[in-house]
Amino acid sequence: MIKAGGTLVKRSNCLVFFFEGGKLRCKNYFTGMEFEASPVLVSILAKLHRWRSLREIERLFPASSSAAMRSYLRELVALTVVMVRGGSQSKREGELSAWDTWGVEARFFHYASRNVHSAPVSIDEVSFNRALRRRRVPPPPVKAYRGRPRINLPDPSRHSRDQLPEVLLARRTHRSFGAGSVSLEQLSILLRLTWGFTSFIRWPGLGRLPVKTSPSGGARHSLEVYLWCLRVAGLAPGIYHYRADRHQLELLRRAEVKGRVGMLCGYQEWVRNCSALFVMTSVLARVMWRYQNSRAYRVVLLEAGHFCQTFCLVATWLGLAPFCTAALFDEKIERDLRLHADEPVLYAAGVGMPSMK
Ligand SMILES: Cc1cc2nc3c(=O)[nH]c(=O)nc-3n(C[C@H](O)[C@H](O)[C@H](O)COP(=O)(O)O)c2cc1C
Structure with missing residues (x-):
């Protein structure tokens, strides 16, 4: 008015x-x-x-x-x-x-690319992709230099039965899940080995800084993780925050969240059958304090990728079924968590029991 x-x-x-x-x-x-x-x-x-x-x-x-x-x-x-x-x-x-330190460019990219899923996406994947193909041939998945000498590398497959390669090779994105619950112990391992403090390093001029299993630019560790608990044995459904230094969960809200997680993940309704959804955010001030240029925003995004991969590998090693998604309704998640622009939502990963095929 x-x-x-x-x-x-x-x-x-x-x-x-x-x-x-x-x-x-x-x-x-x-x-x-x-x-x-x-x-x-x-x-x-x-x-x-x-x-x-x-x-x-x-x-x-x-x-x-x-x-x-x-x-x-x-x-x-x-x-x-x-x-x-x-x-x-x-x-x-x-x-x-809260974004001023990084000028216009970081917040422009973050907010301009934020809300792309405004309604349930109900596309027929096959016809959608066929139509794309008809319009234009997809680019090849490899790059090759013609006319350059090529060196054959030793066959690495003899190591593929070792534990790390086995886990790496077994990791897949799962979108359907079996019955049963993830145990509290499995959840604990997932949290500790992905987001928990694992030790400390000495940083010149700053003293002791906590480190985790994934790298973090300048060891700033800006990522926080929130858990939407659906089906974890011994843990009430609801929303929790992981306290990385104490390896504890802080209960934010007890609630049946099964009906909401699919929508939060861009209306991907299969998400409602998982056991737990982990949403990563970044406390920007931790990074801005040290890095004042907008390239540091890239560091924050790259870091989320590191953590997600670690999560997927730990889940695979535990025999669980992991997935990740960037198709998020940031705004709705931020509202659920009562977060503001100084701690944006970045990425989500989840886990369920493997389905019997
Ligand atoms: C940043 C990122 C976002 C993704 N978002 C989604 C998603 O929204 N929904 C989904 O089903 N899969 C998502 N995926 C998973 C990919 O579709 C999946 O990695 C790909 O199909 C290859 O399968 P694989 O993970 O089993 O190797 C995402 C992966 C990445 C790295």
Whole structure:
């Protein structure tokens, strides 16, 4: 609502302008709103860098009538280009200052690529992929240099019965699960060997830093893990946080979460049959404290990959059925966990009992 008195408006802090097909486009990367813009909009928004009342704005643009200006502002508010002070957009955007250290680029990529699964995805995988193939031949899965000398390597298969290669070779993504529950002991091993502190190292100038089984840029270990417990023997269904230093679970909410996890994982309904879902987040401040450039955001994402692979291997070694998914409704998960922009959701992995085939 834009009223003559009282209401204060300001341009959004999350706007990017770019040319596409010769047209200027404006995107609010936080709300996802994108539209064709006129260059005039840029000069108007330039003046809305701070909270302004309607009267002030009318004085800044005397050529427009009050009614026309009010209607234009209403349109800009609907497009989330302009926000109203005290409104939900201004409150939510305010939290994004947690990303300021890494400039626009890290938060642009994070938020612009956040909500891609807005509805249940019900595609027929076979016809979808056949249609893709018809449109364009898929790129080959290998790169080969023609005309270069090739050196045959010794056959590594004689090691394939050793424990580590056996686990590596056995790891697969599972999407169906058997009956029964994961034991509390298996859960404990999964947590300790993936996310638990395993020892300490001395870091120059910082003293003792905890380390885990996966590497972490600068040993910052920004990742946290939350457990959605569905079917673990001896552990009530609900949402837990893993306390990495003490190897403990902190109960956040007791609840039947089976009906919710599929939706949280981009409506992949098979997830509801798993035993436990592990969602990784990052406490950005731990990394930003040491690394102030936006490349550090890559480090955070890479790190999540390391942890997920460790998780999948530990689960495979335990004879369990692991999976991972990046098709997440970050916003809904963050709401369930009451998290804010300073601890974004990154990645999820889960585990169930293997199904009998
Ligand atoms: C970052 C990442 C995200 C993934 N997201 C999904 C997902 O949303 N749903 C799914 O079924 N599999 C997902 N997968 C698993 C891949 O589909 C799977 O690794 C691939 O089919 C190869 O099978 P494999 O893991 O058994 O080798 C993901 C894998 C990675 C690395």
